[in-house]
Amino acid sequence: MTSSDERSAVETSARNQLNVATHTEIIRTVAPTARELREAFSRYPTGVVAVCADIDGTPTAMVATSFSVGISFDPPLAALAVQNSSTTWPSLRTADVLGISVLAQDQAEACLQLSSRTRDRFSGLELARCELDCALLVEGASMWLEGRIHDEVAAGDHTLVLIELRALKVHEARSPLVYHAMGFHAIAS
Numbered sequence: 001m002t003s004s005d006e007r008s009a010v011e012t013s014a015r016n017q018l019n020v021a022t023h024t025e026i027i028r029t030v031a032p033t034a035r036e037l038r039e040a041f042s043r044y045p046t047g048v049v050a051v052c053a054d055i056d057g058t059p060t061a062m063v064a065t066s067f068s069v070g071i072s073f074d075p076p077l078a079a080l081a082v083q084n085s086s087t088t089w090p091s092l093r094t095a096d097v098l099g100i101s102v103l104a105q106d107q108a109e110a111c112l113q114l115s116s117r118t119r120d121r122f123s124g125l126e127l128a129r130c131e132l133d134c135a136l137l138v139e140g141a142s143m144w145l146e147g148r149i150h151d152e153v154a155a156g157d158h159t160l161v162l163i164e165l166r167a168l169k170v171h172e173a174r175s176p177l178v179y180h181a182m183g184f185h186a187i188a189s
C-alpha cells in the first residue's frame with residue numbers, strides 16, 4: 001500500500017466514523033513531541049506579566065505568559081501557571097500581596113531582565129507601589145493589578161495559582177506587550 005493509499009484509507013475511515021460530507025477536509029494530527037508542544041503553545045498569543053513582591057525587604061519577581069484573567073468575576077480571579085522547578089515562586093508565594101504588572105509593548109527588555117537567572121532582576125528599573133496594600137509594581141506597565149493567592153492547584157509539572165484581585169489601574173495609552181511564536185510583538189493598530 002502506498003502512503004497516499006494509506007492516507008485515503010484513514011480519511012475514508014474518519015469520514016465513515018463521523019458521517020461527514022465528502023467535501024470536508026480531514027486533517028491528520030499527531031501526538032506532539034515535547035518540542036512541538038512547546039512551540040504550539042507559544043503560538044497561542046498572550047500578554048506578559050511581571051509578578052512582584054517584597055520578600056523580607058527584597059524586591060522579588062518572576063515573569064509569566066501563562067497569566068490569564070476572566071477566570072471568575074465574583075470573586076475576581078486571575079490565574080498563573082508556575083513551573084514546579086521555579087526557585088523564585090517558593091518565596092514569592094509567601095508574600096501577603098502580589099503586584100502584577102502587565103508589561104507594555106516597549107518593555108521586552110525589562111521582561112528579559114525580570115526573568116533572568118544571572119542578572120539583577122531590578123537593576124535600573126523604575127518601580128511603583130499600589131495605594132491599597134503597597135504591592136510592588138513595574139513603572140511603565142500597561143495595567144497594574146494587586147492580588148492575594150486564593151488557591152494553588154497541582155497541574156502536572158506546573159502549579160495553577162488562582163489570584164484574587166483587589167485593586168487595578170489601567171493605562172489606556174500604553175499598549176500591552178504580546179508574546180507569540182517565542183517572540184515579542186506589538187498589537188497592530
Ligand SMILES: Cc1cc2nc3c(=O)[nH]c(=O)nc-3n(C[C@H](O)[C@H](O)[C@H](O)COP(=O)(O)O)c2cc1C
Pocket residue numbers: 048062063064065066067081082083085086087088089111112114115116117179
Ligand atoms: C517570556 C517568558 C514567559 C515566562 N512565563 C512563565 C510562566 O508562565 N510560568 C513560569 O513558571 N515561568 C515563566 N517564565 C520563567 C520565569 O519568569 C523565570 O525565568 C523562571 O521561573 C526561572 O527563574 P526562577 O528559578 O528564579 O523561578 C517565563 C519567562 C519568560 C522569559
